[in-house]
Amino acid sequence: MNPFVGIRRELHKIPETGFQEFKTQAYLLNYLSSLPQEHIEIKKWETGIFVFVKGTAPVKTVGYRADIDGLPIMEQSGLEFSSEHPGFMHACGHDFHMSIALGLLTDVVTSRIENNMLFLFQPAEEGPGGAKEMLKTDIMKEWWPDEIMGLHIAPEYKVGEIATKPGLLFANTSELHIELRGKGGHAAYPHKTRDMIVAGAHLITQLQSIVSRSVDPLDSGVVTVGKLEAGTVGNIIAETAVLSGTMRTLNPETMIILKSRVEAIVKGIETAFECEASIGFNQPYYQVYNDEALVSEFMDYAASSTSVRVIKCKEAMTGEDFGYFLKEIPGFMFWLGVDSEHGLHHARLNPDEEAIPVAIDLISGYVRK
Numbered sequence: 001m002n003p004f005v006g007i008r009r010e011l012h013k014i015p016e017t018g019f020q021e022f023k024t025q026a027y028l029l030n031y032l033s034s035l036p037q038e039h040i041e042i043k044k045w046e047t048g049i050f051v052f053v054k055g056t057a058p059v060k061t062v063g064y065r066a067d068i069d070g071l072p073i074m075e076q077s078g079l080e081f082s083s084e085h086p087g088f089m090h091a092c093g094h095d096f097h098m099s100i101a102l103g104l105l106t107d108v109v110t111s112r113i114e115n116n117m118l119f120l121f122q123p124a125e126e127g128p129g130g131a132k133e134m135l136k137t138d139i140m141k142e143w144w145p146d147e148i149m150g151l152h153i154a155p156e157y158k159v160g161e162i163a164t165k166p167g168l169l170f171a172n173t174s175e176l177h178i179e180l181r182g183k184g185g186h187a188a189y190p191h192k193t194r195d196m197i198v199a200g201a202h203l204i205t206q207l208q209s210i211v212s213r214s215v216d217p218l219d220s221g222v223v224t225v226g227k228l229e230a231g232t233v234g235n236i237i238a239e240t241a242v243l244s245g246t247m248r249t250l251n252p253e254t255m256i257i258l259k260s261r262v263e264a265i266v267k268g269i270e271t272a273f274e275c276e277a278s279i280g281f282n283q284p285y286y287q288v289y290n291d292e293a294l295v296s297e298f299m300d301y302a303a304s305s306t307s308v309r310v311i312k313c314k315e316a317m318t319g320e321d322f323g324y325f326l327k328e329i330p331g332f333m334f335w336l337g338v339d340s341e342h343g344l345h346h347a348r349l350n351p352d353e354e355a356i357p358v359a360i361d362l363i364s365g366y367v368r369k
């Protein structure tokens, strides 16, 4: 078995959520300590790690970022190396991202390259966001890269396919959290209560009008409520309802429209259902915008390789706090085909591990070009 496939399986067993990646960090540090140390410097930051690799005759420093957190999902993949942390899973491929980064790092440490490289093992991509915080550190300032790249697994593409594009690749995002507070009571006396299940149901329906009626049809937006908590049993009227969701737009200005429409609709719900509401727009992620020259150079390089097919894809409504790195440092992100029947954030996600050596070889060749 390819050693980095083995590493992926080990990491797959220990998914941890944002800023709780203690075992993951320990695993990565242990692996890093097994590498020749003459040309590398390792610095821990929170539950993440920076690794600086000195080049032989550097003219620049190339950054490579891998996110390291898992998701609160109960795995149902049936894999023999399934999560050993019940209720948590690497369901967004960050186990792949880490093992590919370790493969690349091993390659550039053992067969040295001309330029310096900075590897960033970043916590908390799924939330609350680690990129913005990593960017502010003194370590980052000391080892600031001239360019940066990262990848994300893509279940919908075959192994050997990569997809990306110049300019906008991923959306602007904002989490949405709304709490409604009314008055609970006996199910047989609704007139003496203020029922937050009914208010919540109206609110969710009205939120769906934002994209259809307030966003220019030639623009795009998403308002998704992914979680609703309200009520206890069938014969008690719910005093509170709590909705959590996420909003996505292709440009930052449209996000401002979405937020102001949410505020207006929630105000209307307060009046109509005689309740009080609070809104949280949490953990915004800035769009992933690929540097046109760098991504074109990478796409041309990949297209010249015999083992990879390059697809010029459309932008996606996924979010990635890698966007914060790209706001400050020229670079790009690309999708790596892993051919899984089940998609990202699915309990049965099962990416094809053949993609791991494909990615390591591709990037290793690119940073040596």
Ligand SMILES: CC(=O)N[C@@H](CCC[C@H](N)C(=O)O)C(=O)O
Pocket: 092, 125, 126, 127, 152, 173, 174, 175, 245, 246, 247, 283, 285, 317, 318, 319, 320, 344
């Ligand atoms: C690639 C991917 O699936 N990313 C996540 C990360 C977004 C987290 C954010 N805090 C949110 O849920 O709004 C995604 O859901 O797109």
